[in-house]
Amino acid sequence: MVRYNSKEWLKNLVNFYKSYTLQVLLRYVLYIGLFTGFFCWLIIDVMAWEVRLHSGFFSLLGIVLSILLVFRTNTAYDRWWEGRKQWGTLVNTCRTLAVMLQAMLPEGDMENRSYFAKHIANFCISLKEHLRKGTKIEEMIRLTEEEKKVYPHQGHMPNFISLQIFQRIQRLYGAGVFSEADMINLKPQVQALLDVMGACERIKKTPIPFSYNVYIKVFIIAYCFTLPFGLVLEFGYYTIPMVMFVFFAMAGVELIGEEIEDPFGLDCNDLPTGTIAETINQNVHQILYLYSNVKKEEEEMYVKVF
Template sequence: MIYYKTNDNWFGDLRHLAKSWTMVRIMRSVLLIGVYAAVVCLTIEWLNLGRYVDLNTSVFSLLGVILSILLVFRTNSAYDRWWEARKQWGALVNNTRNLAIYVHSMFPQDNTAIRRYMGKHISNFCIALAEHLRDGTKLEQLIYLSEEDRKAYETKAHVPNYIALQIFQRLAEAHRNQEINEGDYINIKAQHQSLLDILGACERIKKTPIPFSYAVYLKIFITAYAFLLPFALVNTFHLMSIPLSMFIFFALLGVELLGEEIEDPFGLDCNDLPTGDIAHTIKGNVFEILESRHPVESRERELYEKVF
């Protein structure tokens, strides 16, 4: 994710466009349309074919309005997914803090083992979840892994789910051993359940993209509009139709591809959520609550830029 300060530097913010893989894709497509529009316009102008391609520009204005409505729906749907994902990770921050506070308050002060166990597993749940929503959990990023944990995690296809199981098993064991009473167990169980609720909500967002037919139809519509646009503009604007076609296509394709980028908010594109950074923020918060310290492992801010 690109970090910037709102309304700080207008032209400084524009430089971030060069870092976006989506913007690179847009500019490549715009250049191709520019070449195509140049071929069409130069051919029509040099061969004096304007009388054969006299298209009514009002039709394209109407089509542009229809296309704009479809793009607004597309962008709003993508942003809803992005914002829903952000709310889920915001809830994860709050609920992990609550869970850590419950553990710290309910267990005896001298029970450092349970605090270390919960700090490690709550942190690893969040780190594993961030990577699970991308290409799968990377065990080398988890903290304080014992050899037994590593062997167990290597056999699991869903590491965050297994870590949540380990957390609950330890709480259930504490309840059976009467380390915590019935009321505390009921309260802390609700906090643990919220972890799985958030996990399921994020998986729903990840695995339910915009319907394929709708996405393909919109791409076909934009492509057809871009290919026909030079024919509609050439008799009125002549060679100026080339930059006009490029600019209109830039606007339409840009909205579509930006919506496509934020549709999956868990990746490493420039506008995706900083879930890795949030997970490590949770790690620091949890260890401060449970052990009044930061974990030993240090980590630099994750770079949310796609290499091209």
């Protein structure tokens, strides 16, 4: 995700020029410019054609297309914002779960604190990659030799880690470490991890309907390819930059919508899920170690910076 200061206009324009979306868009604009230039040369210098479409027709089509693009952008942004809210909920849930465990576990029980800190962090690390192209085992922290053998065979890593967390809590309850009241408070927090994961998977696996997505692209292309018919006789070769600018505006909105509708990837406008996972990793270790009699150096051993 690109971090920027909205008040620095010129600097933001430079960063925008470097974005992958703009680079793709400029190539498309160049293609439409070449087509328009060829069309203008053919009509003006070769055929001397006097027939044209009335500009009012394109004004009407432009209004319809603008409404479709507004709806497209709002839909894509809603998906992006929903993803951000879910990861915000994940941050709060992990912190709350860590605070509860820190308060409920017996003083000096560093084994269980270490276990929960590691697994909560690994749940978030595995979730960010699960929403991309699959969990990367090498990114997960402090895996035991047994876990290194078992984890690669798990088809749904976040599910498996949440199961491990709940199983550990259940065993501690059976051993009398946690009371029934503790379990009543802990279960909703573990459930919230699964709720966030499910909501993110819903966003990931439910793209904008194919027909709607393709229809807008076809509409934009058809509009810009026919626009020279309404401008060439009145504006001549000035039609070329005019059509290029119209296409830049409309196709740019569509490409931005395409980029943010899947907010969990690695595009420059996608959510910084890696940074959020790192924040959770640091927070849960600080909560579960900082308030126990553990040296700062030992705490830092368990904090991995991505």
